[in-house]
Amino acid sequence: MANPVTKEISYEDLKALLGKSQNLFLVDVRTKEEVDKGHIPGSIHIPVDTVETALAMNPEEFKAKYGVTKPVLDAPDVVFHCQMGRRGGVATNKALQLGYVNACNYSGGFKEWSEKGGN
Template identity: 80%
Template structure:
């Protein structure tokens, strides 16, 4: 019953979520150097190689480290992104394996976001 197909989200859908949702957790899995060059507003930086450990943390430890509430396993609006989509897909897969069945990947990544936002 495991679905190995990565769920994806478009720029338009992400933009709508950013404007309307209080529950969205947008996770930027790029390197610190990439994030320093620009980021999607409201995103939380959790590098790809630490995603599994971060999602395995207790709620209090997660909030202390990242400054946001740890998403519940059934979080409807958990979105990962990277620069162009590949690492975001990897992170989404890791989250799925940990039980975050609604996790999605913003496949356009920061590259598409910055182009569309004129950054």
């Protein structure tokens, strides 16, 4: 089976989702050291090398570990991001393979977010 095509969203799309979506599940897959220097408001930190394990957890375990409700497979707004796009793409592909049909990557990453003054 071919790898799914990674869906990507833009800075403008993410800003709009942050403003309107009550269901946005935004995952920062960078290292703890990177996240400590700044993050996109509302994002949940799940390092890229643990995304697959985290998304395979049962909902109770997920909530206990991350403090938020695990998204359902067909959740409308599941967005991954890293610093510049590559790790976010890796995480998005893992999510798609696990059945998160609407998973997408914010390819501009935290670098673009901070350059554009996102807050």
